[in-house]
Amino acid sequence: TTHLVWFRNDLRITDNRALAAACADVDATVIAVFIATPGQWRRHDMAPRQAAFIYQHLLALQSSLAERGIPLYYQQCELFSDAVDWLKAFVAEHKVDALFYNNQYEINEVARDAALDKALSTELTLHRFDDSLLLPPGSVTTGEGGMYKVYTPFRRAFLQRLSESDTRSLAAPQARNNPYKGQSAPIKPFDYPQEEVGDDFPIGEEAARDRLRRFCRENVQDYLEQRDLPAIDGTSTLSPYLAIGVLSPRQCLNRLRAEHPHALEKTDGGAFGWLNELVWREFYRHLLVAWPHLCKHKPFIEWTDGVRWRDAPDDLKAWQAGKTGYPIVDAAMRQLNATGWMHNRLRMIVSSFLVKDLLIDWRSGERYFMSQLLDGDLAANNGGWQWGASTGTDAAPYFRIFNPTTQGERFDKQGRFIKAWVPELAEVPEKDIHHPHQWAEKQRRVLDYPHPIIDHARARKDTLAAFETAKSRA
Ligand code: FAD
Known part of the structure; x- marks a missing residue:
């Protein structure tokens, strides 16, 4: 059997649910793909330096997957719709039995995945995961079953739900016993305006995890006093890694808890203060799913x-x-x-x-x-x-x-x-x-x-x- 992992906004091998699930069957051949869509990115106003950040991380991902016997294929398509067509042909060519990916929640991404699921559901098995959030959208609701419009009650319900949920991080997959024999081609630069990433954000999962570890160990306790002072490095500066999925929010939560075991209980402490920001991140994503018109430049009020x-x-x-x-x-x-x-x-x-x-x-x-x-x-x-x-x-x-x-x-x-x-x-x-x-x-x-x-x-x-x-x- 051949399992295909479609990487999108989850450019990491550690704690990646889709990748871990695809690798669970030790006998399966696992291959992976990333599809750049510069035309779509232009429509979404994506910053050239974010595209460069993605590109650098793809190179890193390709080599860490290769060490595990998993080739990362790469394709550039103009728009999401082209990506769906290309992927249909790709799964046929590689005789893929099961496709694994982590959900994205923005309106165009959801439409793309729905089109793909429709086209492929009879050809292969689809496995989708909620991976970029601590709790899936729609799982934190008011007594009436709707999404909260106000943050504080959302957070209360969220933390309750979190305490009942499995948020363990998953290990990176082991090297495969049956590594794929074919060669995946080197990843060409995207057809997108070029810009440097700069030295402030080193490339790679390890760099992101180091930053997380250092922040949780050395800075979190002072977060509440320092987080509003731009002249001080008082915040984690992890957002670029979280935004493209080089780091997962579960890794953040688990590292925070490892350093500060009472983070959730001590609500006036720095650790809770930082967790609170991660919950804001969740709140806005849950909102986007509950009110998709937010993706269409519409105000909430x-x-x-x-x-x-x-x-x-x-x-x-x-x-x-x-x-x-x-x-x-x-x-x-x-x-x-x-x-x-x-x-x-x-x-x-x-x-x-x-x-x-x-x-x-x-x-x-x-x-x-x-x-x-x-x-x-x-x-x-x-x-x-x-x-x-x-x-x-x-x-x-x-x-x-x-x-x-x-x-x-x-x-x-x-x-x-x-x-x-x-x-x-x-x-x-x-x-x-x-x-x-x-x-x-x-x-x-x-x-x-x-x-x-x-x-x-x-x-x-x-x-x-x-x-x-x-x-x-x-
Ligand atoms: P930390 O203080 O260390 O927080 C940890 C993580 O929590 C961040 O990395 C981020 O993922 C999340 N987070 C923190 N604050 C918020 C918040 N208010 N809303 C949602 N998530 C949060 N954040 C983005 O990731 N991308 C954006 O495009 C973005 N645009 C913003 C636009 C405006 C006008 C404002 C007011 C805020 C925006 N934020 C955005 C939120 C926030 O400013 C950044 O996440 C934060 O400054 C990143 O720095 P940090 O990683 O050091 O954060």
Whole structure:
């Protein structure tokens, strides 16, 4: 018998349910495949550096599978629909008896898999797994059986359910007794814009696991005090690995518990605080499955679609380039542009700035983030943007508007983060870093740094009015 594992968003051999199941029969011949779909990625605004991150991990995956006697085949198709056609021919050619894959939950991915299942269900056995989440979507429900719209009760139900579930991590498969004799061709670079990944995120499962181990051992206990301070490495920076499945959330949970056995009970501790973020990740994915229209650029709160956003391309460009004249916003955007990663507090600040100060449609920001992020993930990105824009479930109410200057003062008091990313402000003293032009005027100096492109107090009033008008019309 021949078992085929279709790798998608699960580029690892350890704790991979589909791979482990395919390898369970020691007599089966196991082969694997990955299909790149650059046309589809373009439609999803996937960042070139995320494609590069995937590519590097595919090379690593191919060699670790080869060591176990499993060839990884590679094919490039333009769209998901082409991938389905190609896979049909591939399973016939290789006389595949059973296909194994881990579920994806976004609307186009679900449609692709449904088409494939329909085409192949009579030809072979299909084995699908819920692998990228701690608990499958639809398994955490209210008393009435629906999905929660508010996070805190979701978390309560989630943790209860988690305590009753098997979340053990699975070992990587052993080398096969009957390794496949054929050769899989080297993986060619994708037909996608090329960009470097950068040194901040080393390639490979081991690198990801090392980072996880170090974080759980050395940083988790201080997570609550440090997680909001972008100048400190206080968070795990594991998101790029989780986003493409180089690491699983079960591995995160189990490592956390190994280092902090009481993580789940001690709810005011750093370990619980970190677990809480993993549960947010679950929440947004569960939401996407319960309300698939979230995949279609629709707000959760319908009336917010009536907000009259400003058409302000120059302001959007200034925000993208980190030239708004608000130091914390600019430093954050430059970090994103240079590295593909941004600290969570900063994601909240810059999304609020785009939507509530510039009154620009949150979907422009969501799209720009996707085009830059190494950890781009539809559910988390959409959830984060809709939260900040006050259009989502459990969102900040629309009248809660961050002041970008006081956010900077609170979370980067001495301007250490700002100075790391905005060299034009290098000479501004600590106490003036959040008001650089006021300082420059007093010093009779001219800074090579823009004046604020918008006045926060006025913008706040305009935004409140725009939301209130939309609400009153609904
Ligand atoms: P840690 O603090 O160490 O958290 C551990 C893990 O939990 C993260 O790696 C991530 O997988 C998950 N996580 C943490 N916070 C959140 C959250 N608020 N929502 C969902 N999952 C979370 N995260 C992405 O992975 N991809 C995105 O595209 C993305 N876009 C965002 C857009 C906006 C506007 C906002 C406000 C947040 C977004 N986030 C996104 C969530 C969060 O900012 C990042 O997951 C986090 O900053 C990653 O850093 P870390 O790995 O050090 O996180």
